[in-house]
Amino acid sequence: xxxxxxxxxxxxxxxxxxxxxxxxxxxxxxxxxxxxxxxxxxxxxxxxxxxxxxxxxxxxxxxxxxxxxxxxxxxxxxxxxxxxxxxxxxxxxxxxxxxxxxxxxxxxxxxxxxxxxxxxxxxxxxxxxxxxxxxxxxxxxxxxxxxxxxxxxxxxxxxxxxxxxxxxxxxxxxxxxxxxxxxxxxxxxxxxxxxxxxxxxxxxxxxxxxxxxxxxxxxxxxxxxxxxxxxxxxxxxxxxxxxxxxxxxxxxxxxxxxxxxxxxxxxxxxxxxxxxxxxxxxxxxxxxxxxxxxxxxxxxxxxxxxxxxxxxxxxxxxxxxxxxxxxxxxxxxxxxxxxxxxxxxxxxxxxxxxxxxxxx
Amino acid sequence: xxxxxxxxxxxxxxxxxxxxxxxxxxxxxxxxxxxxxxxxxxxxxxxxxxxxxxxxxxxxxxxxxxxxxxxxxxxxxxxxxxxxxxxxxxxxxxxxxxxxxxxxxxxxxxxxxxxxxxxxxxxxxxxxxxxxxxxxxxxxxxxxxxxxxxxxxxxxxxxxxxxxxxxxxxxxxxxxxxxxxxxxxxxxxxxxxxxxxxxxxxxxxxxxxxxxxxxxxxxxxxxxxxxxxxxxxxxxxxxxxxxxxxxxxxxxxxxxxxxxxxxxxxxxxxxxxxxxxxxxxxxxxxxxxxxxxxxxxxxxxxxxxxxxxxxxxxxxxxxxxxxxxxxxxxxxxxxxxxxxxxxxxxxxxxxxxxxxxxxx
Ligand SMILES: Cc1ncc(COP(=O)(O)O)c(C=O)c1O
Ligand SMILES: Cc1ncc(COP(=O)(O)O)c(C=O)c1O
Ligand SMILES: [Mg+2]
Ligand SMILES: [Mg+2]
Ligand SMILES: [Mg+2]
Ligand SMILES: [Mg+2]
Numbered sequence: 001x002x003x004x005x006x007x008x009x010x011x012x013x014x015x016x017x018x019x020x021x022x023x024x025x026x027x028x029x030x031x032x033x034x035x036x037x038x039x040x041x042x043x044x045x046x047x048x049x050x051x052x053x054x055x056x057x058x059x060x061x062x063x064x065x066x067x068x069x070x071x072x073x074x075x076x077x078x079x080x081x082x083x084x085x086x087x088x089x090x091x092x093x094x095x096x097x098x099x100x101x102x103x104x105x106x107x108x109x110x111x112x113x114x115x116x117x118x119x120x121x122x123x124x125x126x127x128x129x130x131x132x133x134x135x136x137x138x139x140x141x142x143x144x145x146x147x148x149x150x151x152x153x154x155x156x157x158x159x160x161x162x163x164x165x166x167x168x169x170x171x172x173x174x175x176x177x178x179x180x181x182x183x184x185x186x187x188x189x190x191x192x193x194x195x196x197x198x199x200x201x202x203x204x205x206x207x208x209x210x211x212x213x214x215x216x217x218x219x220x221x222x223x224x225x226x227x228x229x230x231x232x233x234x235x236x237x238x239x240x241x242x243x244x245x246x247x248x249x250x251x252x253x254x255x256x257x258x259x260x261x262x263x264x265x266x267x268x269x270x271x272x273x274x275x276x277x278x279x280x281x282x283x284x285x286x287x288x289x290x291x292x293x294x295x296x297x298x299x300x301x302x303x304x305x306x307x308x309x310x311x312x313x314x315x316x317x318x319x320x321x322x323x324x325x326x327x328x329x330x331x332x333x334x335x336x337x338x339x340x341x342x343x344x345x346x347x348x349x350x351x352x353x354x355x356x357x358x359x360x
Numbered sequence: 361x362x363x364x365x366x367x368x369x370x371x372x373x374x375x376x377x378x379x380x381x382x383x384x385x386x387x388x389x390x391x392x393x394x395x396x397x398x399x400x401x402x403x404x405x406x407x408x409x410x411x412x413x414x415x416x417x418x419x420x421x422x423x424x425x426x427x428x429x430x431x432x433x434x435x436x437x438x439x440x441x442x443x444x445x446x447x448x449x450x451x452x453x454x455x456x457x458x459x460x461x462x463x464x465x466x467x468x469x470x471x472x473x474x475x476x477x478x479x480x481x482x483x484x485x486x487x488x489x490x491x492x493x494x495x496x497x498x499x500x501x502x503x504x505x506x507x508x509x510x511x512x513x514x515x516x517x518x519x520x521x522x523x524x525x526x527x528x529x530x531x532x533x534x535x536x537x538x539x540x541x542x543x544x545x546x547x548x549x550x551x552x553x554x555x556x557x558x559x560x561x562x563x564x565x566x567x568x569x570x571x572x573x574x575x576x577x578x579x580x581x582x583x584x585x586x587x588x589x590x591x592x593x594x595x596x597x598x599x600x601x602x603x604x605x606x607x608x609x610x611x612x613x614x615x616x617x618x619x620x621x622x623x624x625x626x627x628x629x630x631x632x633x634x635x636x637x638x639x640x641x642x643x644x645x646x647x648x649x650x651x652x653x654x655x656x657x658x659x660x661x662x663x664x665x666x667x668x669x670x671x672x673x674x675x676x677x678x679x680x681x682x683x684x685x686x687x688x689x690x691x692x693x694x695x696x697x698x699x700x701x702x703x704x705x706x707x708x709x710x711x712x713x714x715x716x717x718x719x720x
Contacts, residue, residue, distance in 0.1 A: 002388075008398070011598065012398060019386050022386055023386035027376065027379050037379070037560040038374055040371060076597075078583045081583060200601065201598040202563070203562070221441035223437050237435045237436075238561040241560065242561070246397065320393070322393075
């Protein structure tokens with residue numbers, strides 16, 4: 001078997017040790033004679049899996065006690081509606097910063113349920129930067145303020161949080177959750193699909209301050225009400241059991257093999273530095289994002305020549321570096337180097353790019 | 361490793377050959393160097409997995425061309441809201457038959473969005489039968505008529521469909537999908553969580569007649585609109601990729617190892633007969649459902665003595681027959697004998713029950 005280096009933006013690489021353990025335990029989890037896929041979600045043994053996952057997430061991220069952790073389905077895309085349905089319950093207003101496709105989709109869905117305002121946008125330069133924010137333009141009585149923390153498609157990241165005062169900050173962490181330490185207390189809601197940094201598709205993690213729960217609009221489907229899941233330990237109905245199990249294994253890997261989020265951050269910064277340093281010095285390739293807003297997770301780059309880009313993507317794939325094609329809305333290349341991508345993968349990619357450049 | 365016989369009502373047993381293949385392919389699917397969990401859902405290779413799953417489901421169930429197949433998240437519980445949000449768009453009325461907890465929950469959610477009417481109920485006898493239906497009591501201009509095809513908790517099944525005329529019949533197939541042939545053309549919508557008969561939790565299958573798509577209420581979250589998923593081949597956002605892959609393996613097992621739904625039905629009838637025959641002849645145990653409405657999938661039974669029930673469940677578990685405890689709302693025992701339960705499992709359970717009875 002030869003594993004490839006997978007630079008997919010999501011779903012994406014998982015730690016090999018996690019996959020090996022999942023394979024080993026597939027027919028018999030810890031001697032219980034069942035696969036995790038076959039377990040009643042109300043069994044004691046499954047209870048120990050979901051409880052450990054929540055406890056580990058709380059410990060690793062330092063989640064304060066006044067926050068609930070919810071394991072949901074429906075992807076981050078469902079959160080685009082759950083956020084307004086649950087939170088737009090005061091003034092009916094909310095602010096959004098438009099930093100890419102996902103931020104735009106969140107804003108569009110919010111606009112269907114209330115007065116959503118785009119307080120800033122970087123659409124003018126293909127979302128290649130994070131707009132400077134002027135708090136005097138923020139809606140004072142907004143029910144929340146929404147950002148997309150890391151913009152998967154364009155490769156930008158909020159390195160500084162907006163000053164929203166008492167207005168709860170809601171953030172889409174889909175492509176950066178668990179990549180570095182974060183002060184959860186600065187947020188009202190953090191949500192993320194698991195399929196980039198921490199598990200398989202089909203699990204959505206929501207971390208929500210308790211006082212924001214319980215005021216959903218009347219029209220909210222029961223399954224879209226945060227309270228439904230908060231009141232039932234994410235067991236109102238059958239949760240995505242196997243995805244939660246794999247997520248739990250990833251959390252154990254972060255704790256035991258990586259050593260927590262400080263170590264994870266150092267590792268991710270080192271990986272990103274190798275790639276960005278090369279891009280900054282290359283004559284053939286260049287990154288598309290202004291330096292100060294660069295993401296640690298997604299690095300888009302181009303040669304400036306679409307044919308050359310295509311040639312590169314093809315050659316890279318043949319050499320075992322897969323999914324380097326940029327998002328269809330941008331073109332060029334994008335290397336997503338999430339938590340599970342080892343330094344070796346980035347170093348080998350850069351060596352390959354150097355070679356390609358030398359022969360171009 | 362010693363596998364147990366797992367009588368869980370869901371999530372539940374999967375065919376051992378499916379689990380073995382999943383374990384084998386965990387780190388490298390068909391030589392591509394990636395786990396299915398790691399694949400971009402927009403990659404060619406993943407495309408082949410989801411397309412094969414849909415094609416196989418269409419072939420096995422004989423789904424007519426004017427029906428869409430959707431692979432969704434959120435469980436059957438989300439369908440309780442999606443059905444009214446998408447279909448209660450004419451008269452705003454719908455009929456429900458109340459045959460158990462799930463039917464009740466579906467009815468409650470429907471009632472939040474329109475004029476839902478309970479046309480019949482078997483609550484008077486703890487849902488131990490399917491109520492006789494009188495079409496003259498049906499709402500003539502209802503937008504749909506909802507039934508729970510197989511009542512997981514109480515062990516009843518509709519052996520005859522209600523005569524709803526032009527009113528689309530909507531059915532929750534969570535605990536009987538793929539257990540026997542079904543004439544899909546008799547239904548407007550069939551929905552099912554995968555975690556009982558055909559896969560892991562986290563995948564919901566929806567089979568919907570095309571003319572019922574595209575008329576969702578304004579308030580419907582984009583992710584709860586059938587059209588969103590129908591227009592995008594279930595790829596509007598990241599689908600539950602791994603669960604769809606396992607579902608696909610189960611479909612291959614039905615095709616190649618079982619031989620299709622006629623063979624599956626024969627197998628399920630034979631299994632159920634072994635259990636029900638024993639219950640009918642036992643002096644200690646008895647089934648709780650009237651004979652003509654019995655489910656092929658879920659067989660609740662009691663001794664009539666709660667202490668004896670508890671003793672039996674405990675002894676059975678020690679002998680490798682797990683999850684036989686009845687639902688918390690009913691008590692007693694319940695043996696769920698879904699597709700993946702081999703005849704051997706039922707025979708051994710009955711042998712164990714005979715022994716237990718002899719020594720009781
Ligand atoms: C930042 C961000 N938000 C939202 C999404 C959509 O997530 P999902 O497919 O889980 O709905 C994605 C990626 O697919 C993303 O990168
Ligand atoms: C008939 C029926 N409908 C609905 C449900 C709820 O499904 P889910 O947990 O997928 O929401 C279940 C079982 O859990 C069921 O048996
Ligand atoms: Mg983006
Ligand atoms: Mg350069
Ligand atoms: Mg029931
Ligand atoms: Mg009897």
